Structures are given as structure tokens and as C-alpha cells.
Amino acid sequence: MVHPFLRKLRHGARLTKDNEDILGRLVQSTRLVGAREDVVPFGGAPRYLPLVVDGWACRYITLENGRRQIVSLFLPGDLCEPFGVLPRFMDHAIAALTPVVIAQIRPEAIRAAANASPRIDEALWWDLLVTSAIDREHLVSLGRRxxxxxxxxxxxxxxxxxxxxxxxxxxxxxxxxxxxxxxxxxxxxxxxxxxxxxxxxxxxxxxxxxxxxxxxxxxxxxxxxxxFFDDGYLHPFGALSLLNSSDVSDVGRTSR
Amino acid sequence: MVHPFLRKLRHGARLTKDNEDILGRLVQSTRLVGAREDVVPFGGAPRYLPLVVDGWACRYITLENGRRQIVSLFLPGDLCEPFGVLPRFMDHAIAALTPVVIAQIRPEAIRAAANASPRIDEALWWDLLVTSAIDREHLVSLGRRxxxxxxxxxxxxxxxxxxxxxxxxxxxxxxxxxxxxxxxxxxxxxxxxxxxxxxxxxxxxxxxxxxxxxxxxxxxxxxxxxxFFDDGYLHPFGALSLLNSSDVSDVGRTSR
DNA sequence: CGGGCTATTGACGCTTGTCAAGAGCGGTGG
DNA sequence: CCACCGCTCTTGACAAGCGTCAATAGCCCG
Incomplete structure (x- = not known):
């Protein structure tokens, strides 16, 4: 039973056993949140970065007239905020769509992990890029689909x-x-x-x-x-070029 | 004439003169892009992080049937991609809406700047958070406004x-x-x-x-x-709590 | 058996898109 | 100097997509 966080990050960088041990230690402290409860409420200053271990969660924003918009969907393995920092003020909320298991990560710990190994660093930035790309495609859907x-x-x-x-x-x-x-x-x-x-x-x-x-x-x-689905935005085979992780052969992709 | 990049980042952290010198050096290499031209084309692997110095630019995605969606709007001072990494494959394009001056930043350089000073680090992460929040509100607009x-x-x-x-x-x-x-x-x-x-x-x-x-x-x-505009998402007075940058008094804000 | 949540269906109306035409304006070339 | 072109803005008529309201059915659970 490999942790979903690891399963996902393996798509972003070639992790060593050592890398995975470090990452695995990040997600040990967990808690349960019931369906439809907030994982992190609007307006607060969270003390941990939430990561979904099991179940589905979302980021949402409510307008003053009650209309609600789910901004992001979180599946097992998904980090709900950019690694490395804690927002001082939550301009949105994170909620459980089903009962979920949430791992609580301290940003200092995840930054230390990134500093400990270039591959972990690569994997975490890859994750941030993919997460952003997913949100962008979501926006395109709302605007033009x-x-x-x-x-x-x-x-x-x-x-x-x-x-x-x-x-x-x-x-x-x-x-x-x-x-x-x-x-x-x-x-x-x-x-x-x-x-x-x-x-x-x-x-x-x-x-x-x-x-x-x-x-x-x-x-x-x-x-x-x-x-009009083109899977390029999910960068299924790695997305960064900061490091020369050589073995990335070209991936067939729509070119326009 | 303070550089717009500095003007903006000052809202994210208390930068010293030294900090600003370092940041100023990042944005020295610039080039001009004409209105309606691509700054970074779809599908490419850029070699620099683009930053808008003057003019307006945008990130856009085109569907196969020709419909176009502008995903983000970039004003002077805006970094067009997350600092610290280069995408290996552009799943979107960056274009000039007006004639623009673009600074070209090497990700190693900006990471080095972040490592050189906690305040620069804080400012850059603040910028990343604000940029994400802007995109989220944009998404809410398309979905529910x-x-x-x-x-x-x-x-x-x-x-x-x-x-x-x-x-x-x-x-x-x-x-x-x-x-x-x-x-x-x-x-x-x-x-x-x-x-x-x-x-x-x-x-x-x-x-x-x-x-x-x-x-x-x-x-x-x-x-x-x-x-239904609530300026909280722009974190006008700093947004991070990784560092104890003490002097952040509470800011009056809508609380739900 | 009853209550609450979710899925389903119908009727109707409003928001927004599409198509098309025209006006204003600046630039360019004869 | 003027005719012409291209771009942007504007307006009208009409159609389509989607929302709202309301009622019903199915299901789980107490």
C-alpha cells in the first residue's frame, strides 16, 4: 500500500527509496474530517498544510448572496496549498466532500525535505505546476466550454x-x-x-x-x-527543466 | 522611478535596500514584444521566466474549435510563471495585449535571491499566493457571477x-x-x-x-x-506566516 | 412509518450568444 | 487631399443555453 502522495510524486521526479522515506515522514500526522465539514475554514490562519490521504475534498469560495463555487477538487495525494508557506489569511475554505483523512504538514518540514534532495524539490515544484495547470483548465471550462x-x-x-x-x-x-x-x-x-x-x-x-x-x-x-481534452497540461511525464533529469524522451503532443 | 516589480513586492515583505538591489539585478535583461504577439508560445520549453515591466500581457489557452480563454492578466511587475522553475512544456501561451517590455529571469537566479534573504523569499511566496488568489477569484467570476x-x-x-x-x-x-x-x-x-x-x-x-x-x-x-468584491484575496498587507514578520497588525476584514 | 437527502422531470423565462449591419476613426497610398 | 482599408465599437433581431421554480420518486436511516 503505497501512500497516494508518493504515488503521485513519482510521476514528477525519479524518487529514490531515501526520498520516499523523507516524504513519507511528512504525512504521518493525520486526522479525520467528516463529509461536508470544513478542513480549513474561510478567514483563518492555518497552522498546517492539509494534504488529502483518503477521500475527496475541495477548495471553495462563497459569495455574499450564497452562491458557491468549488475552485479546486482534491483527490488522495493532493496537497491543498502550495508547499513551503502557510497563508496568513484564508481567502477561501477547504472542505471535505466525502469523509476524508487529512495529513497535516508543517511548511518548515516540507521545505526542509525539498532542500534535502533535488529530486524532492523537483517533485514538489512539478506538483505545484500541475496543480496550477488543472486550475487553469478548470477556468477554461467555465469560460469557454x-x-x-x-x-x-x-x-x-x-x-x-x-x-x-x-x-x-x-x-x-x-x-x-x-x-x-x-x-x-x-x-x-x-x-x-x-x-x-x-x-x-x-x-x-x-x-x-x-x-x-x-x-x-x-x-x-x-x-x-x-x-477538447488534451492531457498535456497534466504533464504526465515530468514538467520541469530546472534540473537535467535527462531521461525525458519527447512525448507526443498536440502542437498548437 | 522604482521598478514595478519592486513596488509590488514591497507589499509582500519589508525589503531592505540590499534586498531591492538583489531583486533589481534580476530584471535587468529585457526585450520588447509587440501587441498581440506571443511572449512565450504554446508548447515550447521556455528558457527564461517572463516578467512584465511595462504594458499589459496575458496567459491564454485556445481550444481546438478556436474559442480562446484568457486565464490570467499580467500588469507591470507581474511574474508570468511561478518563480523557481521553468515549465518543460507550455500548456498555455503568454501574449502581449499591448506593446510590452519583458524582463527575462533565469530561475536559478531568482532561487538564489530567495535563498539569499528570508525577506526576498517571503516576498516571492507572497507573490505566488496572491497570483493564485487572483486566478481563483477569476474562476469564481466565470462560474458564479x-x-x-x-x-x-x-x-x-x-x-x-x-x-x-x-x-x-x-x-x-x-x-x-x-x-x-x-x-x-x-x-x-x-x-x-x-x-x-x-x-x-x-x-x-x-x-x-x-x-x-x-x-x-x-x-x-x-x-x-x-x-461581491472583497479585497481580502489580494492580501494587501502581507499573507504569509512562515516567518515571524511581527509587525503585522490585524487588518479589518469581512469574516465570512 | 416518516423525514431528509438525492436524483429526476416539466414548464417557463432570462441571460447570453450569434449573425449581421453600420458608424467612427486612424493610417496609408494614389 | 481624398479614397480606401482595417480595426473597434455599437446596435438590432433572433435563437439557444442555462437557471429557476416546483413537484415527484427513490433511497437510507432512525
Missing amino acids: TATERLGHLFCELHLRLTMIGLVDEDEPSYDMPVTQADLGDLLGLSMVHINRSLQELRRSGMISLRDRRLSIRDLDGLRELS | TATERLGHLFCELHLRLTMIGLVDEDEPSYDMPVTQADLGDLLGLSMVHINRSLQELRRSGMISLRDRRLSIRDLDGLRELS
Whole structure:
């Protein structure tokens, strides 16, 4: 049972056994948070960096009129704030979407780990870059994709992110999607009703099936095309060039 | 004439003269990019971190069907990528919205600067946090704000960001807004036509005036209320608590 | 058996997009 | 000097996407 944090960071740098020991020690102190509870409330000054060990969480912002927007989705292995610093004031909140196990990391410790090894440093910066890229694609979805495109794009992204941490059943790819349609609405900037209708459209067209919080992708290529999904932003094979980690052969990618 | 990069970072940490010298040396190598040209193209592996010295730039992503979304807006003093690393593959592009002067920074140099002084380190991480927060609010706009709210929020944000670098005329606050309505559409996830109509609505209601690429804010409080603008996310008085930079008295803020 | 949460469906209306045309303006070349 | 071009802004008419309101059904759990 490899820790999801390690599973993910392995995609960002070639970690040695030693590196993984150091990283593993960072995530030992954990606590449980119930579904729909805040992991870190709005406005506070957190004392630890939260990292999701198990379950799904999110970052959200609530407007004064009650409208809520989920800004980021956190899966197992995801660090909820940039490593290395603690915000002095939370301009957003972190909440559990399902019951979650949260590891609490001290920023001094994670910085020390980065300083201890260039590969850890590389992995952590890679993670920061990928996290930013995910948020950017999310923003593009809200700005320029239709409802079904947003859903399709999300499902493709989750397929990749969950694959990275070994949570996808690969023949007829399927994975658990333990969130309500209301949550999906808040995530994708749509109403719950419209999410429901768009999901049905995706089902009718044979792209997906979704029952009992389990998503099966029936036509991955179709879904990718429909939603303009290009996996380049997830940098599946490393993204940094500060270090010369040589062995990065070229990866076939859309070039425009 | 203080460099806008310094003007901005002063809001993030108490920089000494020495600190500022170090930072000033980072931004000495510059080049010019014409309006509408790419500063860094999609797909490339940049060799420098771009920083805007003068003019306005943006980060954008184009979908395969031609729709464009501007993801971030860069003003003078803005670093266009997280400090400390170079992406090995650009999943987006950086473009000039007006003619811009770009400083080219080597990531090793900026990391060395961060290591040379805790205050520089603090300022750079503060900048990273503020930049992320701006992107998050942008995402909230696209997801949960109407057209006029998005415009109002943008104008409030620009008012603050431009104030930080001394580009706002403060009696009847006004500033230059050198972008086309089409650009605003791509930034706010709307059509150019709808931007035009929404701008007129803001004019008619006496919130703003906008002529010859100059924006005047007639009713700042009204604009803030209308667009659910809360300046907390810009962390105007420092945002980190890694270092004990003591003298941060409490700042009055909306508490939820 | 009843309450609460989630998913579903229908009817209706508003926000926003699309298409198209025209006006204003600065630059350029004959 | 004027005609022409290209860019931006503006306006109108219409259509489409999505939100809101409301009602119902299914399910789990007490």
C-alpha cells in the first residue's frame, strides 16, 4: 500500500527509496474530517498544510448572496496549498466532500525535505505546476466550454488523475465518483438541474454510464474529442527543466 | 522611478535596500514584444521566466474549435510563471495585449535571491499566493457571477492592483485600460457583444465611465457591492506566516 | 412509518450568444 | 487631399443555453 502522495510524486521526479522515506515522514500526522465539514475554514490562519490521504475534498469560495463555487477538487495525494508557506489569511475554505483523512504538514518540514534532495524539490515544484495547470483548465471550462463539454472534460481529467494514484479499474475504465450532482454544479458553474440533464445527454450518447456513484467511461476517445481534452497540461511525464533529469524522451503532443 | 516589480513586492515583505538591489539585478535583461504577439508560445520549453515591466500581457489557452480563454492578466511587475522553475512544456501561451517590455529571469537566479534573504523569499511566496488568489477569484467570476458582476469585479481588482504599483490617479479613481472589448470577452468568458452591452449598463447606472481606453470609477462602493468584491484575496498587507514578520497588525476584514 | 437527502422531470423565462449591419476613426497610398 | 482599408465599437433581431421554480420518486436511516 503505497501512500497516494508518493504515488503521485513519482510521476514528477525519479524518487529514490531515501526520498520516499523523507516524504513519507511528512504525512504521518493525520486526522479525520467528516463529509461536508470544513478542513480549513474561510478567514483563518492555518497552522498546517492539509494534504488529502483518503477521500475527496475541495477548495471553495462563497459569495455574499450564497452562491458557491468549488475552485479546486482534491483527490488522495493532493496537497491543498502550495508547499513551503502557510497563508496568513484564508481567502477561501477547504472542505471535505466525502469523509476524508487529512495529513497535516508543517511548511518548515516540507521545505526542509525539498532542500534535502533535488529530486524532492523537483517533485514538489512539478506538483505545484500541475496543480496550477488543472486550475487553469478548470477556468477554461467555465469560460469557454458548454455544460456537456465541462462534464466530459472533468471525467477525462479524473480518469487521468485517478489513474496516477491507482484508483481506476482499467478494463472499461471506471472509477468511483463520490460527489452529488449539486457538488458537480458548484464545481462546473452550473445549476444542479442542468448537470442532471447534461449527464443524461452523455449517457444517451453512449459516452458514459453513471450509477451508484460509479462512473464508467464507455467511449474515452469520444469524450476527449467532445470536450477538447488534451492531457498535456497534466504533464504526465515530468514538467520541469530546472534540473537535467535527462531521461525525458519527447512525448507526443498536440502542437498548437 | 522604482521598478514595478519592486513596488509590488514591497507589499509582500519589508525589503531592505540590499534586498531591492538583489531583486533589481534580476530584471535587468529585457526585450520588447509587440501587441498581440506571443511572449512565450504554446508548447515550447521556455528558457527564461517572463516578467512584465511595462504594458499589459496575458496567459491564454485556445481550444481546438478556436474559442480562446484568457486565464490570467499580467500588469507591470507581474511574474508570468511561478518563480523557481521553468515549465518543460507550455500548456498555455503568454501574449502581449499591448506593446510590452519583458524582463527575462533565469530561475536559478531568482532561487538564489530567495535563498539569499528570508525577506526576498517571503516576498516571492507572497507573490505566488496572491497570483493564485487572483486566478481563483477569476474562476469564481466565470462560474458564479453575471456579466456586469464580472466586469465590476475586474474593475475593482484592477483598481487595487494598479494602485499597488502607482498607476491609479486617485481623485475620482481612474486608470488606463488598454484592452479591446474583444479581449475583455475572452478574459471574462463572454462574447464581445455582451461585453459591450454590459459596459453600457454600468455606465448608465453611473458606476463607471470609460472613454478612450481610460476607465474612471464613479462609484467604487457601489461597484464593490454589485460585484461581491472583497479585497481580502489580494492580501494587501502581507499573507504569509512562515516567518515571524511581527509587525503585522490585524487588518479589518469581512469574516465570512 | 416518516423525514431528509438525492436524483429526476416539466414548464417557463432570462441571460447570453450569434449573425449581421453600420458608424467612427486612424493610417496609408494614389 | 481624398479614397480606401482595417480595426473597434455599437446596435438590432433572433435563437439557444442555462437557471429557476416546483413537484415527484427513490433511497437510507432512525
